[in-house]
Amino acid sequence: MTRWLTDDEMRAWLGYRRLRTLLDLQITRDLAADSGLSDADYDVLSTVSDAPGHRMRLGELAAEIKWSVSRLSHHVSRMGQRGLVTRDDCASDGRSATVVLTDEGWATIQAAAKLHVASVRRHFVDLLDPADLAALSTIAGKVLAHLEQVTPPDAARRATPRTERDKPPAT
Amino acid sequence: MTRWLTDDEMRAWLGYRRLRTLLDLQITRDLAADSGLSDADYDVLSTVSDAPGHRMRLGELAAEIKWSVSRLSHHVSRMGQRGLVTRDDCASDGRSATVVLTDEGWATIQAAAKLHVASVRRHFVDLLDPADLAALSTIAGKVLAHLEQVTPPDAARRATPRTERDKPPAT
DNA sequence: GCGCCCTGTTTGACATGTCAAGCAGACTGT
DNA sequence: ACAGTCTGCTTGACATGTCAAACAGGGCGC
Helix, strand or coil: CCCCHHHHHHHHHHHHHHHHHHHHHHHHHHHHHHHHCHHHHHHHHHHHHCCCCHHHHHHHHHHHHCCCHHHHHHHHHHHHCCCEEEEEEECCCCCCEEEEEEEHHHHHHHHHHHHHHHHHHHCCCHHHHHHHHHHHHHHHHHHHHHHHCCCCCCCCCCCCHHHHHHHCCCC | CCCCCCCCHHHHHHHHHHHHHCCCCCCCCHHHHHCCHHHHHHHHHHHHHHCCHHEHHHHHHHHHHCCCHHHHHHHHHHHHHCCCCCEEECCCCCEEEEEEEEEEHHHHHHHHHHHHHHHHHHHHHCHHHHHHHHHHHHHHHHHHHHHHCCCCCCCCCCCCCCHHHCCCCCC
């Protein structure tokens, strides 16, 4: 028999789903209006700007932000046309492509970050007290510990059969 | 000056972001593997199946799940081709279109729901204790109370200027 | 040094989402 | 009753994401 969610569980789950939907919508809107960037753009720019030299291997970047390499390749091309990043053929390995922030990309992410933080505060962080934040970190920690086990860092490529992949953790 | 996030705030925010990314990925994968449905399909089917008569006005449905009417119209067409739903011209108002679950759609969502709940338990609910769930509900409540005020139910259509729309709530 | 098979990336075809325009039924005032 | 406008939905063009195939360099065994 299916074990359905209790009221409390349902409230928490639906709360999460709705939070996710509305918060993301709002953050996305702010980002577009404030800085002319999509969420995708922001993820790429902020991640690359954290890397030494404002440059990062395409594959690593994709893994870091959990995108398919293909998606990233396409998106980098589009961001390239807008002048935010460049591709740079790495010397040591002829296959590799490196994504590099342009000056404009760097200026853009710096300006965007300020406004983005404000947006995150306005719609999320500043609404919560320290206990809420701590609870959230705890929750994220528990769930992520599980998920990173279910889907190990590079599992996307392995053709692991479903029955294997989905087995609940030994606990 | 920009007020950056403190370590605790950052941990909570990044935790949320990462949770959102990985959890959604996993749930989406399970849903596709278990039932051959996308998240989008599931949202539509489960929402319509909750409505009386398994039928719902297109516009209402769109508002409920926070989609653009256009997106829903396209998606309903595609689901129609797969035999999950039908369009039904409502009698009382010649403009309206009503989305109706087919028998197959109903059977599909019933089967999918069981497996989906299991997936949600496995990767989320069962990992958390009652205190976590309560905390999450609290957090969602606070943030949603704010967001639903910032973006009132039907605000999507109003061409409200940004400066107006983004004003932080009076508090 | 040459087949062979990896591995990292690109590409193209197709699925999905967005935006603005189009369209037809319903109100409203005269 | 009918012109003008509004409302609910559809459509088409385009942007973005996905999947599988193609491509090219690297590393290995011989």
